[in-house]
Amino acid sequence: MAEIPDRISPLDGLFEPGDFGAVTNSPGVEYSQRLCGALVQVQAWPGTTGKVEAVLKQVLGLPVPKARLAHMKDETILMSTGPGRWLVDDEMEGLEEKLRKALPSDLGALTGLTHARVVISVSGEKAEWVLSSGIAMDFHVNAFPGGGVQLGHHHEIGVTIHRLGANHFELYAFTSLAHGLWHWLTHAGAEVGYRVT
Amino acid sequence: MKITCPYCGERDHREFTYRGDATAIRPSIDNTSLDDHQAFVYDRKNTAGTHRELWNHTSGCRTHVVVVRDTVSHEIFSCEPVGPFAKQLARNVAKLKGAGA
Structure with missing residues (x-):
């Protein structure tokens, strides 16, 4: 896999610290x-939702949240964002590779959204x-x-x-x-x- | 106009994309009649009243739903999930109703 470039915020230069507006x-x-250190979308195929949930639980050490909920542990956030779909936010880099190893493509699709x-x-x-x-x-x-x-x-x-x-x-x-x-x-x-x- | 997404709950219709008449049935691939395919692509009844239509929650969970809507008053009578996750979503609808969302 190609080396991932440094993360650059699109808001750099706009994000000026201070107080603004009607601050009293x-x-x-x-x-x-x-x-995010790593942000990955996980999408199960029809019929593989249960298996993907088991993989997420094993890799992240978090219970899989129900619809429209998130679970957090240390610096990992697992969010349920759609039917059979989750968004994983982790402060540590390398989460995407870890999930790719654990989740074969016949169970679901991974999309790296870190950048x-x-x-x-x-x-x-x-x-x-x-x-x-x-x-x-x-x-x-x-x-x-x-x-x-x-x-x-x-x-x-x-x-x-x-x-x-x-x-x-x-x-x-x-x-x-x-x-x-x-x-x-x-x-x-x-x-x-x-x-x- | 508000549409109750089976995953996200009640949302403004601007979060959704209209995907067309849900009553239009694509002709079989074995059907070589140009008239039948022309009718599927172009012919619509333009119903004034109750109409079944496909919408996609593009700004939300991206689920496809079949909405039954009055095209005159814009009253929405039902919104049901379709597609491979429809059963899973149908269970979620019951929870949303229970939560009052």
């Missing part, structure tokens, strides 16, 4: 970004309010509880949202469209004040 005592929302997504963390008292202003889905904790995963979009920019807690979300955004999403987040956060860290 404390910002309503805080933004930060991170790049295709950037993760934007949105947290703070107004995080839900900010996201609700531009993403048409029900963010109420009853519909989207902590530990939940939802896929949606903001004006055609697809985004996978992992809710870590009541006021903390991680947005997995396409690197090629991350500029647009970030632009919106800065405008949406300005009204309540936002801090970039």
